Structures are given as C-alpha cells and as structure tokens.
Amino acid sequence: MSIDNIENVVDSVDRSKMKVSANEVAVDIIGMHKWYSDFHVLRDINLKVMKGERIVIAGPSGSGKSTLIRCINRLEEHQKGQIFVDDIELTNDIKKIDEVRREVGMVFQHFNLFPHLTILQNLTLAPIWVRGIPKAEAEATAMHYLERVKIPEQANKFPGQLSGGQQQRVAIARSLCMNPKIMLFDEPTSALDPEMIKEVLEVMVKLAEDGMTMICVTHEMGFARQVANRVIFMDQGQIIEQNEPEAFFSNPQHERTKLFLSQILH
C-alpha cells in the first residue's frame, strides 16, 4: 500500500487560487445525529468546513457519507445537533432551507437532469424562477458555463441525447448557474464509464482551481490526493479519521482506515 499507487486525475493542478480562509466558515456541523426510524445512520458528526476548502469524504458503502452531505442542503433531515451553512442554521423553517439551497449547489450520482427540458432550459430554469434573473441574462450565463464544461454545442438538445459524462458536466454547469458558494458532490463519477470519469474530474479540478468550496463524496483517490486539502474517512455513521491527503494515504492511523485503503490501493 503506497500513495504512489494513486493515479493522478490530471497532469498538474494549479493551486495558486486554492486558498482556505482562516476565519470564514462555510459549513459548521455540531454534534449532529440522524436516525432512519431505529437505525442510527449518523452519530455525533462534528465538522467545520472553512471557505475555500476542498474536502473529500471516503468510506465503505453504507457508512453514511451520502447522508451526511445530503443533510447539508436538507435533502435529509437531522434529528439532533446543529448544522450551519453560511451562518444560516438549518431548522424546519422552509424559508431558511430555501435560502441555504440557493447558495449550495449539488451534483448527484445519477445526474438528475430534467429530461423534458433542453440543456439550456435545464440551466436557466432555477436562475430565472428562483433568482429572478432576466431570461436573456440567464441564457448568457448558461452558455458561459456550458463553454466552461466544453459542451456549448449541446445547448438545444435534450438530456437523453447526451452521453453520461456530458450529462454530468451539464449537471455541474446547472449548479454553477446559480452562482453557489458551496458545491456538494455525491459520487459524481460512480455511474460513469472510465473514459467519461476523466472528463468530469477535469471539470471538478477546474472548479477547485477557481477557489470553490467543495465537499465531495467520491471513490476517486487521485482526485483526493491532487485536489483535496482534507480527506475524511467515515465508517458506520461516524467520522473516524481526517487528515491532509499526504498523511492520510501514507500514514493512516485507524485500523479501519488501513483496511479500507489496502482494499482500494494495490
């Protein structure tokens, strides 16, 4: 087991703009618990994410990684503890939830594009109807982000006509059109072919290079090593270990982490 066995996702990463803020907190989770009826899925989660951090959450399936990031935009409700996103506490107050969701973008494993709308409509719907941006302006922004994810020529197609990698890049662009402060990625490459994984990871690296605060659940350890400033390891609903990527991969402390890494790194 060695950190050298992790393949790079891109040739080199420009870290000049990846600055972690010293005092601005993006997400603060304090003593958070969650149950699915009797099942205790998240146990005493404490996590403070500063602005500009790139966090990768790793762990075996069923460890609660997805549930954790889905609590950050309240797709899942927590039952105990507190979650602050951009200084707004998540409670049952729908207004606060909508406020948080406007500022937090999310990319899903299965893309979840709206199949009845064109790519351009997928990108402009929320800016127009949530932010109240005029249509022409929203379309210009949408084209800008489509160019960034390198598929402007697909603007008038429907999601069903695109490949998986293209759909996921559209999904990223769709989130970016809302100009979010934080981006959540829930296994964005797990449903993709190897060739398409790369094109999506490249987009994510670009995003990190622009200084976006990112929380990613992913099995792409190359991305974790090259981009993340912190890797969090979860098992059985708990954060068991967190560290900088170098230290995390070369010198894991917890037995469970060692076992996990030995299985995914050869």
Added chain:
Amino acid sequence: MTDSSYAFVQTETAERLPPPGRTTGVIFWLRNNLFSSLSNTILTIVVGLFLLWLVPLLYQFLIGHAVFSGTADDCRVADVGACWIFIANRINFITYGFYPQTEYWRPNVVFWVGLVLVVPLVWSKAPFKIANAALFFILYPIAAFVLLSGGVFGLEQIPTEKWGGLMVTLILSVVGVVGSFPIGVVLALGRRSNLPIVKTFSILFIELWRAVPLITVLFMVSVMLPLFMPEGVTIDKLLRALVGVTVFYGAYMAEVVRGGLQALPRGQYEAASALGLNYWKSMTFIILPQALKYVIPGIVGTLISLVKDTSLVSIIGIFDLLNAIQSAGSDSAWSTPTKSITGYAFAIGIFFVLCFSLSRYSVYMENRLNTGHKR
C-alpha cells in the same frame, strides 16, 4: 507469444453490405404478418370469413337498404335498412332538445366560437397560448352561459330544462373534461402532501367518490340534495349534474395523476429542491409536466369514460343526446321498424367521433412530448 494463432489485427474497414432479402413490399408484409405460421394462417382465414359475413351485412343495413329520402312510409317496408330520414327529420330535436327554434343561433354561436378557441389551444404550434387559454377557460364559459340561458341584454330567458340533445352532451363533456382535470391534479397533490389535514381530506374525498357508482351520485344530487336545501332555494338540475359528473371524474383523475407522480424518480424531486425551487415551482416546472406525460393514456382513458358516461344523466330526466334520440322515436308518426336502431347507430357515430378524436389527440401529445430520454 510469437506464434500465437489467435493474434489478429484488422487492416481494412469491412465493406458495407445491403440487408439480406426483401424486407419491404406487399408480399413480404402479407407473408410476415398474416401467414407466418400455421396457427396465424388459420386465424387469418377465420377472421377473413367473419369479415366477409359482417361487412356486407353492415353495408346493406347502413347504406344498401337504407332510406335516405321520402316519408316515414318509405321506412315501413319489408327488409328495410337504416331509416336515416328519421334522423334528418328530427335532427333539430336531437341537436337542441326543447330549445326554441328561433333561438338556435345562440347554441350555434357558442359551438363555433368554442371550436375556434379550442383548435389553436390544443394545436401546439399556434401562438398566443396564454391569451388563448384565458379566453377559453375564463371568458368563454361566462359568455357561453349568458348567451345560452339569456335573460339579459334583451335575450329571451331559456331555462336549462329546455336545453337538450347533442348540445347538452357537449356541454357536459366539455365542462367535465375541463373541470375534472384540475380537480384531479389538486387532489393527487393533496394526497401526497405532508400536511396531515390536506392529506386526510384528499384521501377521504377521493375514496368517497370512487366508492359510489355515478348513477348513485346523479340520484343523490337530483333527489336528495333538494331535500337538504332551505325552502325556496333551488339549484339548477343541469348544474347539479355537471358538478356531480365533474367531481366524480375528478376523483378518478386524481388517482391516475398520483400514479404519474409516483412513477417519477426521486432524483427529480431532489434535483428540483437542491436548486432552490420551492414546492409550487418544482411541481409546475419539473414534476407535473413529467408525471402528467407518463399518464397521458390513463388521463385520456378517464376522459373518454367521462364523455360516454354523460349519457347516464338521462336517468334524472336531462335530455342528453341519447335521451333525445329515444324520445324522438317515441313519436307515433315515426313508428317504423328500424327507427330505434337507426337512432342508436347515429348515437354510436357521434360518441365514436368524440372519443376517437380524444384518443388520437393523446397519441399526438405523446409524440410531441417525447424528448427521447427513454433509453
């Protein structure tokens, strides 16, 4: 690995070849579809013989031996076919019921204006959709009601008891179709709501209406309802039937729409929420357009049932198309052997045109809304 015999490298592109054999043409189609196996051949022959027996019979009745001109006496001969002159003679009653003859222009205007408004509304390429919809759904019903019932602007007042025939069938159908659909959508959303009161109300409402037959509903609104009304207060019978049919089918529609809402992957709801769309916006732009598209066949099936079930209002004494045809035939001047069958054949024709056009429209909508996301 030097002498491995399975090593292979393609050096040139394989040639493009035409498909084998004939796959098009009449002979191929016949062989492939009608005579592909022994059992299919037998079926083809049996069905063919049945059609050979049926089609001439229908032709003889509807056209060959049918009476197209003359008087009632021409229909009183042996072996007579359809007595079309009966329909021609009583067409006004069949179309307008007891509506005064001098005022026929009023339903005519309502009909043609309605048609002019509906065609661009259902035709996707027509412009001014919002203005068109506002005209049809808000202004038109009011104007149509005022024009038909009169009593203002010097128009003779004509109570709904005098309305009848095809006119009433069309009114019931159009109001039922236009009214039951939004009721269904609202009830379906209500049944999936997180608010306990809304949810309970929706479930009770839907299950109550679905648990009773339409005939019972019609009897209830026509016989029972007046008993509960304070003295002197009456609600128009046609209006009660309209409400009964609309709400009854609204409940059915609700369950069809709910099926569509449940078929939608959870990811669509989550993606809409994650983008910050609130409940109503995500329903309007994301969830309902897709859910309704899934259940177009179910929606249209329900609407077709509705159109056909409008004929049940005859049991509470409303002169719809079927009732008007039956009453027209009870005239002793028209006691000819085939007048009833002719009347029913005519009614079948009208209902078929109405229902079949609904069905074709659903096919058109399904094709138009298909964005190829099924893989």
